Amino acid sequence: MTARILDGKALAARRRTALAQQVAALPFRPGLRVVRVGDDPASGVYVRNKDRAAREAGLDSETIHLPEATTEAELLAVVHRLNEDPAVDGILVQLPLPPQIRQDAVLDAVDPAKDVDGFHPVNGGALLAGRPGLVPCTPRGVMLLLEEAGVSPRGARAVVLGRSTIVGRPMSLLLLNADATVTTAHSRTRDLAAECRRAEILVCAVGRAELVRGDWVAPGAIVIDVGINRGADGRLVGDVAFAEASAHAGAITPVPGGVGPMTIACLLENTVQAALARRAG
Numbered sequence: 001m002t003a004r005i006l007d008g009k010a011l012a013a014r015r016r017t018a019l020a021q022q023v024a025a026l027p028f029r030p031g032l033r034v035v036r037v038g039d040d041p042a043s044g045v046y047v048r049n050k051d052r053a054a055r056e057a058g059l060d061s062e063t064i065h066l067p068e069a070t071t072e073a074e075l076l077a078v079v080h081r082l083n084e085d086p087a088v089d090g091i092l093v094q095l096p097l098p099p100q101i102r103q104d105a106v107l108d109a110v111d112p113a114k115d116v117d118g119f120h121p122v123n124g125g126a127l128l129a130g131r132p133g134l135v136p137c138t139p140r141g142v143m144l145l146l147e148e149a150g151v152s153p154r155g156a157r158a159v160v161l162g163r164s165t166i167v168g169r170p171m172s173l174l175l176l177n178a179d180a181t182v183t184t185a186h187s188r189t190r191d192l193a194a195e196c197r198r199a200e201i202l203v204c205a206v207g208r209a210e211l212v213r214g215d216w217v218a219p220g221a222i223v224i225d226v227g228i229n230r231g232a233d234g235r236l237v238g239d240v241a242f243a244e245a246s247a248h249a250g251a252i253t254p255v256p257g258g259v260g261p262m263t264i265a266c267l268l269e270n271t272v273q274a275a276l277a278r279r280a281g
């Protein structure tokens with residue numbers, strides 16, 4: 001079997017075009033503010049990509065770049081100012097933050113109605129309760145990729161590798177809310193390979209280059225690779241050994257060009273969702 005490739009880049013491009021049309025028809029411009037603290041080069045690339053994509057979609061986007069030595073109180077003051085600013089619909093604080101700043105204190109300070117990353121406990125609680133809210137971008141993007149591929153989670157055995165608050169946990173909840181039977185695996189899981197082999201839908205969000213081997217993948221399984229890692233030769237690779245897994249899977253996302261572009265598309269969609277919800281109520 002040779003797996004079908006799930007092209008996240010193409011799907012994200014289509015969704016961004018549709019969103020730009022929706023935004024152009026609005027009587028206002030949804031506002032996104034990305035806050036970056038310090039000079040981490042990887043964060044710089046992510047922030048620039050988000051800002052460019054937001055502008056292309058017609059959003060009013062701005063990056064606020066603060067120095068590495070910014071204190072927690074100074075960052076909280078910026079977040080509070082953005083919470084109060086009526087022109088701002090979405091606030092994203094780029095992670096990681098420098099060590100003098102407590103990440104939780106900052107994420108908790110963002111107005112849940114403007115929390116387009118979906119990391120505020122109020123939005124996490126809504127997801128847990130199966131209520132509407134702002135959903136973290138990467139797992140939301142995975143659900144859209146599954147939908148596009150015609151894969152229904154209902155009744156399916158899904159295995160999620162990873163339990164971070166950013167990807168793994170919300171991913172498991174979204175699949176559960178979509179009626180999958182979900183196993184969440186992590187670094188303490190015994191016999192990871194056996195757990196993976198039971199999956200009809202396998203989502204890998206671990207951050208270990210090519211951890212998941214071909215013989216961990218059940219015949220015909222849908223494999224979604226969230227991981228972004230540098231391989232030994234410097235190439236970007238996922239958590240899944242792509243060539244090996246493709247020989248077993250029914251469908252698989254590539255790295256790059258799979259989940260990554262969907263994350264950005266969903267950030268833009270969350271911003272428009274937040275803008276419409278704030279004005280509705």
Ligand code: NDP
Pocket residue numbers: 138161162163164165166167168185186187188189192205206207208211226227228229259260261263
């Ligand atoms: P974290 O480091 O926060 O979480 C990793 C998870 O994987 C943890 O739950 C950890 O278990 C588990 N884990 C680590 N090692 C193993 C192992 N050997 N076997 C089984 N489980 C293991 O990472 P993130 O969730 O933030 O990100 C995961 C990956 O996804 C990274 O490569 C990241 O770059 C990528 N990513 C990609 C995005 C995209 O847009 N495509 C967006 C966000 C992330 P435990 O809890 O026990 O420690």
